[in-house]
Amino acid sequence: MTAEAHGCRFRIGWPSDYGYIIDTWIRSKYRDQAGKWHDEKEKIKPLLTLNNTKIVVACLPDDDDAIMGWLVANSDVLQFVYVRKGVRNLGLAKQMLAVSNLSWPKRTSDTESATASSPSLKSQAT
Numbered sequence: 001m002t003a004e005a006h007g008c009r010f011r012i013g014w015p016s017d018y019g020y021i022i023d024t025w026i027r028s029k030y031r032d033q034a035g036k037w038h039d040e041k042e043k044i045k046p047l048l049t050l051n052n053t054k055i056v057v058a059c060l061p062d063d064d065d066a067i068m069g070w071l072v073a074n075s076d077v078l079q080f081v082y083v084r085k086g087v088r089n090l091g092l093a094k095q096m097l098a099v100s101n102l103s104w105p106k107r108t109s110d111t112e113s114a115t116a117s118s119p120s121l122k123s124q125a126t
Contacts, residue, residue: 008068008092010099013055018048021055021070024082050074056096058083071096078102 013021026040047053054073060066069083069092081093 007061008058009061010096011057011059011064013057013070017055017057017067017070018045020067021048021072025080028082047074047079048072054100054102056100058092058096068092069096071100073100073102076102
């Protein structure tokens with residue numbers, strides 16, 4: 001899976017990415033709640049290895065380990081999308097969704113920054 005946009009290449013997630021994905025997921029979602037980090041880590045880890053899990057990673061074209069963002073979905077449920085601070089608001093999340101071939105996904109949660117920056121997410125949040 002490769003495509004280029006905004007200077008990134010897209011690929012499937014590898015087991016060597018799991019540590020970074022888990023850490024950034026927890027830090028993004030529970031920024032001010034360090035006590036939840038351990039419990040959440042134990043919930044996220046098995047989710048990454050399910051047969052129906054799709055992981056899309058956006059990385060630099062010449063460096064697979066320079067991750068700019070990632071997306072995790074199970075079937076058509078979008079679990080989480082993360083984009084590094086320096087490359088946010090450039091459409092990278094939309095590109096990862098397009099590359100993932102998900103139909104319009106259901107979401108499990110939204111962060112404050114996601115709903116604040118997208119009125120459509122705010123109106124869809126349940």
